[in-house]
Amino acid sequence: MSPDIYLNVAVGGLLTGLIYGLMALGLSVIFGVVRVVNFAHGEMMTIAMYIAVVLCAQFGFDPLLMMLPIAALFFVAGYIMQWTVINPFIGRPEHTQFMLLLAVAIIIVNSVLIVFGPDAQTAQTSYAFDSFAIGPLIVDATKLYAGLAAIVVAAALFAFFRFASLGKAIRACADNRVGALVVGLNVKRLYALSFGLGLACVGAAGAIIVLIVDVTPSLGPAYTLLAFVIVITGGLGSMSGALIGGVLIGVTEAMAGLFFTPSAKSMFAFAILVLVLLFRPQGIMGRRLS
């Protein structure tokens, strides 16, 4: 086998991993602050994918350009959802939160099935079949654009949490909820903002992922599971962990497909998850709970 193939597959896996990471980032942001596990994560992403497909098919809008409007729409939807639906469940037993979001997931899957039907739908862009050749390396143009967009979105989010005063307030709230209340922060509003930010990540990820994956109503649960694998591997609640976990899973799947058999790709991703749970249960970038 030519040595070029290892480079090509590794780069493909890296780009796929970056997109995986962005997809999981929303889950990590929400859990990191609100401490609610979004079991409807993948299903919410399919809504963003369908919006991108409709905008592309009906108006010719490029999904990459639609990333920001869709993220903004999802931010508003997330803010309202947290304020009205999720907030009453904060502090309630975890199984009630689980049932709530599972119900939301089932409603979403069936709603998109009714509206869009079961067929796979795709966003046809002018660069859908393009690739760049750099010596022996052939890079899928769509994956490259999507990977770069994932880096930009993640960088913007990191910058917000590190430098913006609102971001710092959210971090303070995530670190110590009671302390945040004591110093006068509006925790309920910060929770709604965090949920909105998490869903904005989901919206951006959906607009990007639709470039490389056709959307079907049944896609959601598979991505919810994948997001869980990534954030648990990277460290639940850690934003850098989500990106690192995504890249690790993406590259592992690609290399496992190359060295073993492609039909066993997912098996290796889950093997990594098991190893992490055994030897570093808090995840690669997670903090050990006392």
Added chain:
Amino acid sequence: MSSGSGEGWAAVNRRRLLAGAAATTAMLASPAVVRAQGAALKVGVLLPRSGAQAGIGQDCFRGVEIAGPILKANGFPDLQIMSADTETSVDTARARAEKLIADGAQLLVGAFDSGQSSAIAQVAEQKGIPFVINIAAAPPITEQGYKFVFRNFPIAGSILGDAFVNQKEIFAETGVTPKSVVFLHCNDTFGTAMKNGIGAVMPKFNMPYTIKETISYDPTARDLSVEISKAKATGADALLVVSRLNDAILLTRELVKQRWSPMGILSMGPGWYEDQYLKTLGKLGDGPLSFVPWYDPNKKLSKQLETELAKKYPGINLNINHVYTFEALLIAADAYKRAKTADPKALADAIRATNITDNVSAGPGISFDAKGQNEKLKNVAIQNRGGKLVTVAPKGSTNAKPQWPMLAYDKRR
């Protein structure tokens, strides 16, 4: 005495009660199972209309939708269709089959996929309800000694045998022969059966090419870039594939993106000739050769099917999904007409005695052997050409010459 008399009364009452209960049960149950000719036969149609195989399942259902007027025009009794979605899941297929029977279905039809059809066959046999398989090629389904399961679709070995013969005919006609292929197959029941079949059948046909590498993959995978990278790295002349619809589209996209134009694509299964494949890929969808069970365009019923499909779904090409689903309903209607009853046993006996020569699929017609298998079906080679499908082999059944090797992808854009 009185005691005895009393016991006697009690015994008579118990017997009467039991007899009465049995009669009542029979009266209540029988309308659901046995109906006099004249009432529509309740046919439960199970297809994967959502999930990974949704596109093909929906396409199969078009065969159901156009069947009604054609069967009526040809003097067959009415069928009452009870539709169920298997959701591309073996477990769901089993559960839906049980529910359809509980709801009164007198005959089952389906289910496109070998795994799902196997599960339905078990239920049908257990409940004693006839099951006519429209599409499923895994041989074991009709090797179980089932009495209520019938398949009007060729098994993997037959598809492969005809495919190898037709491939050699195309290579000889065009003078271009691949020396090696890489074999990509989905790892579901059908894909695995075909892979095993190739291992067993190919040596008998002295094929001019060798299989450099066999790569299996998950048909529900979202990304097949590694699979194509591996296939490309083998340096094989052509691709031999057994796939489904969504993966066929993904594989083609990756071929284009990874700038690999093999001599051609030789498909031994669905995916590459489906309308959704042709519409999604446009010019890039041209070229693949599919070696499949097909219809005889010269038969009277074929023309009726084409007309009805064009009326209901303009722009959709008639394909095996419509043809074999229609024929499954034709078998059901024909058996009901001859049996004159919806009694499951009588229906199964009537299906076993089927002898339909005025049909749609290629070959002499529809009849079943002792295993419930139609052994007379013929397979052809079709090629995607400008969004249409043309038959290129075997000689005598063709309406176009093969384009082999296929035009490179970079010369089409």
